[in-house]
Structure formats: structure tokens, C-alpha cells
Amino acid sequence: AQSVTQLDSHVSVSEGTPVLLRCNYSSSYSPSLFWYVQHPNKGLQLLLKYTSAATLVKGINGFEAEFKKSETSFHLTKPSAHMSDAAEYFCVVSDYGGSQGNLIFGKGTKLSVKP
Amino acid sequence: EAGVTQSPTHLIKTRGQQATLRCSPISGHTSVYWYQQALGLGLQFLLWYDEGEERNRGNFPPRFSGRQFPNYSSELNVNALELEDSALYLCASSLFRGQGAGGYTFGSGTRLTVV
Numbered sequence: 367a368q369s370v371t372q373l374d375s376h377v378s379v380s381e382g383t384p385v386l387l388r389c390n391y392s393s394s395y396s397p398s399l400f401w402y403v404q405h406p407n408k409g410l411q412l413l414l415k416y417t418s419a420a421t422l423v424k425g426i427n428g429f430e431a432e433f434k435k436s437e438t439s440f441h442l443t444k445p446s447a448h449m450s451d452a453a454e455y456f457c458v459v460s461d462y463g464g465s466q467g468n469l470i471f472g473k474g475t476k477l478s479v480k481p
Numbered sequence: 482e483a484g485v486t487q488s489p490t491h492l493i494k495t496r497g498q499q500a501t502l503r504c505s506p507i508s509g510h511t512s513v514y515w516y517q518q519a520l521g522l523g524l525q526f527l528l529w530y531d532e533g534e535e536r537n538r539g540n541f542p543p544r545f546s547g548r549q550f551p552n553y554s555s556e557l558n559v560n561a562l563e564l565e566d567s568a569l570y571l572c573a574s575s576l577f578r579g580q581g582a583g584g585y586t587f588g589s590g591t592r593l594t595v596v
Contacts, residue, residue: 402587409485409571409587456524468537469516471524 372472389457400458485588506574513555519568
């Protein structure tokens, strides 16, 4: 069975400092992994995805994530936080690349960015 | 291009009543997915429709049902409403079956409140 654990429910950083949002997964198969962002009163937006190609995945808005099979982790990073990055972030795992519709979402990490 | 649109934005119902939520996918998208985002439970997969048929279902009771119309829009029905059904219901669409989560576009959701 698949599962995903986001290790921090809330992360607070200052503008211009690095961002690290941690995610560990469990999957019986070779997983597909995703990060989504949700701004208040908005839908979910895909940041990036890993589907067994390069282990370092670059996404939109300067975010990237590294797939580490030995650590079953898929942490999201950004070198320098911007005020507009304040939002909730979800780590997602799915077998079959999500083609069966049943994505497994983490509980989310709320990112606050201080001026 | 219009995104995924959901209606209504907010819905207040009394326990025991029925709720109907609607979703219009992006033009040309044939797959529609429904997710529930309940407080404390995170995002959970509800239903997947493609080409008018239910293709997959999450771990929800039968009183959660829906359908997909010939124009690919979709309706989610929740019968015999319970207080714990209060949640944000998100709809997503993708271009075709099996495209995978990298191709999902989410709507902004319907906030259902059961009193």
C-alpha cells in the first residue's frame, strides 16, 4: 500500500532564505511522485513530478525536488523564498503514474514567508 | 482557455439532505476526478470518470455517487448527508484516460457545509 508522510505541518522562513519541505513515501512499486501547491481559495497547481527519469526534478517557480530511493524521500527545496511562495504544499504518491485517478496526498505543509 | 470550473462555490445543507456538486472540465478533457479535502483528513480520492463511465472509486460509502455527461461535465451527489461530509470537494480533469497526475488540472472546489 502506498502512503506519504509530510514531516512538518508548518514551516516558516524569511524572504530570501532557503526553503525545505520534507516528504517521505512508501510504495510497493516504482512510484510516481508529485508536489502540488494550493494558494488560499485556489485549486491545486502541479509544481513538479518524478516518474523514474532523472532523480533531480526541476519544477516551476524555482522549486526542485530530489528522489532518494534509499531514503524513500522526495524533499522539496527552493534556494530563496519569495513572499508569493506562502501557500500549502502537498506531496503526492501514486502507482501507475496516477493514471488510475487514486493519488495519495500527504497532509500538507503550510509555508509562511516573513518579510 | 477556461480552467476547470466548479459550482456552486459554497453549499450549505442540513444533515440528511442531498447535495449535488458540478464540475466542467477543460475543453477537450475526457477524464474527471473528484477528491474530498476534509479538515484533519487531508485530500482523499473519491471517484474517476472517463468517457461517461466510472473507472475507479476511492474508499467512500455508496451514498457518494456521480455521473459524467456526454459533454464530459460531471456531477457528484452525496445522499443522506452527515456532519462529517463537510469538506472542500475538488474536481480535476485530464486530457485522456491514463494521462497521469502530471496532466491533472484542478478546479477551485466547492465548500460543502452540513449543519
